Amino acid sequence: MSQPGRPVIFVDDDADLRAATAQTLELAGYKPTVFPSAVAALAAIDAGFPGCVVTDIRMPGLSGLDLFARIKQIDPDLPVILVTGHGDIDLAVGALKDGAYDFIAKPYAAARLIEAVNRAQEKRTLVLENRRLRDDAVERDGDLAFLGEAPAMRRLRATIRQIADADVDVLVEGETGSGKEVVADHLHRWSRRSSRNFVALNCGGLPESVIESELFGHEAGAFTGAQKRRIGRIEHSDGGTLFLDEIETMPLSLQTKLLRVLESRQIEPLGTNEVRPIDLRVVAATKADLGNPQARGSFRSDLYYRLNVVTLKLPPLRERREDIPLLFGAFLRRAAARFGRPVPELTRDALAHLERHDWPGNVRELLHFAERFTLGLAPEAVPATGDDPGLADASQAGLVARVERFEADLIRTVLQEEGGDVRRSIERLQVPRKTFYDKLKRHGITRAEYGNGPASSPD
Known part of the structure; x- marks a missing residue:
């Protein structure tokens, strides 16, 4: 799926191919910028470039492989797609091992080019979003509030x-x-x-x-x-x-x-x-x-x-309730580290308290609740009651779904903070590897969406 308006740099010394490829990318919703040489293209590339680069391998002066090497120095996460002739496939495969995103062989169909660019753009979007989140975390300097x-x-x-x-x-x-x-x-x-x-x-x-x-x-x-x-x-x-x-x-x-x-x-x-x-x-x-x-x-x-x-x-916290799971999960992890205890399992009473309470003490009150919960003190939850005997049952049924949602949010938060690193995520969540992968599958979470951290195999 193309991402309308996203830039693509295309580099080739063949003027006719540049014109045809630009038209193909425009029809797919991209904003192509074409260059006749690698040197000219380098001037338009920096670490914040939001798109991908498609370049021919064989060009006068700097080759496509030289351009790829220079781009790796600028930003190793910027996707580079190499265009090869039949005699250059071995070179392209070697470049893939060195970090190139993909290669397509000449002559190529328009659909093959767009499919490669779509995947490269999706990867670039995730990389830049993860950087933004990490930058936000650095700017906050650990201030969880x-x-x-x-x-x-x-x-x-x-x-x-x-x-x-x-x-x-x-x-x-x-x-x-x-x-x-x-x-x-x-x-x-x-x-x-x-x-x-x-x-x-x-x-x-x-x-x-x-x-x-x-x-x-x-x-x-x-x-x-x-x-x-x-x-x-x-x-x-x-x-x-x-x-x-x-x-x-x-x-x-x-x-x-x-x-x-x-x-x-x-x-x-x-x-x-x-x-x-x-x-x-x-x-x-x-x-x-x-x-x-x-x-x-x-x-x-x-x-x-x-x-x-x-x-x-x-x-006030009650006006941004969507942030409560993120905050509570972070406070639990900090409290567990502070008290030297494992991160506790969330109970249904605690979850009910998170969702029903208006938090008049705001973030400070939520922090103290997380600390008490980590110490094993009873949560200040009020079970659902009512004259209708079905009321409590309905509430309990709803809690199961809410527990699942909270668990999924917590896993996504940890993966996001760890850049997709499975080993560190498992250590922070303190669950067996197989359980972790089972939960990813149940919640429909794809690890690769959160970065390129090392994966791990379930037991």
Whole structure:
């Protein structure tokens, strides 16, 4: 099956063959680019090229085999199809052993060419998708709260990447446990400020008598008990990022001082008239909808508008339920590694809890549930009940299908993370090889879809 609009590079020194092949590829829905020489084609190829390359073997200057060798250096996963004359078949077979994708012998039927290109394009699509997923995993640096393929999470990651290096203050809105500090941390790490301090302060975790000194610092003798100079959190974040969690709980008097800091980018510690310039980005987090005057309460509107240069809204877990199996599986594996225990088998009660619960504590609550489950503590599941005796039976019947779906999702996730490597996937899932292959067959999962990792044979 062709993939409309995908590019194909065709290289041959025969002008008539180039024209005919271009027409054949266009009719099949591809976007061919033809070149008379290998040198010209190389200029159009990089590691991100989303298509495949079809090249004649015998050409003046660089041969098709030379071109294949150069492409292997650029990207060994880029499919190369060799076009051979009858005398070149042995060379083509040797190239196959060296990693060429396929070869077709002249004269070839249009259908044979398109069939080879279709398969090569399917492989290229899978390779690039696996790279994207691996890159996402690297970008998240193990922050599992950032996992998820729900549209809202994809948009959130893209927006954070887009604004990370922009020198603007950011307001992060989200429910308890939804990952607001994770967002702030990534805004810092993905910015030019990453080499400087990331300083966090929970505005609701300190009494009013302490928070002012914590934020602004003080000089020795500024108040009773101030025996030595203290650098405040704001000054300590100079050059870096200041994260203010639960900003809506900040005392009104401090809101005025913070607004002055944000507007002037200067700080005046307690006990001194010295004004010190600072260079910082502020990321403020809130559970409240500060854009709503009623929800804002005593929070200053001018401070809200000063912080509201960019607002990021984190979706609660109940609004991205499709990510729960992925998150729970990852949390189970991390908890098992942390506690030195095997990854536990999922029970029907636990699965029912995953699907029915609204997760008011969001990702943090799901993480703690996974840790308790790994330790063998009873899941907080409520069995289905009702006056109708058939109700529980119907629920139980549905659970079997849901367990199967969760199991399939977990296997796909592990294969995806391991690049299709069967041995490592079996080790992580902790199942016998034969059981693993039986499950692949039952769920209709093809290992090759997840990369070219080494396979293993069932016992």
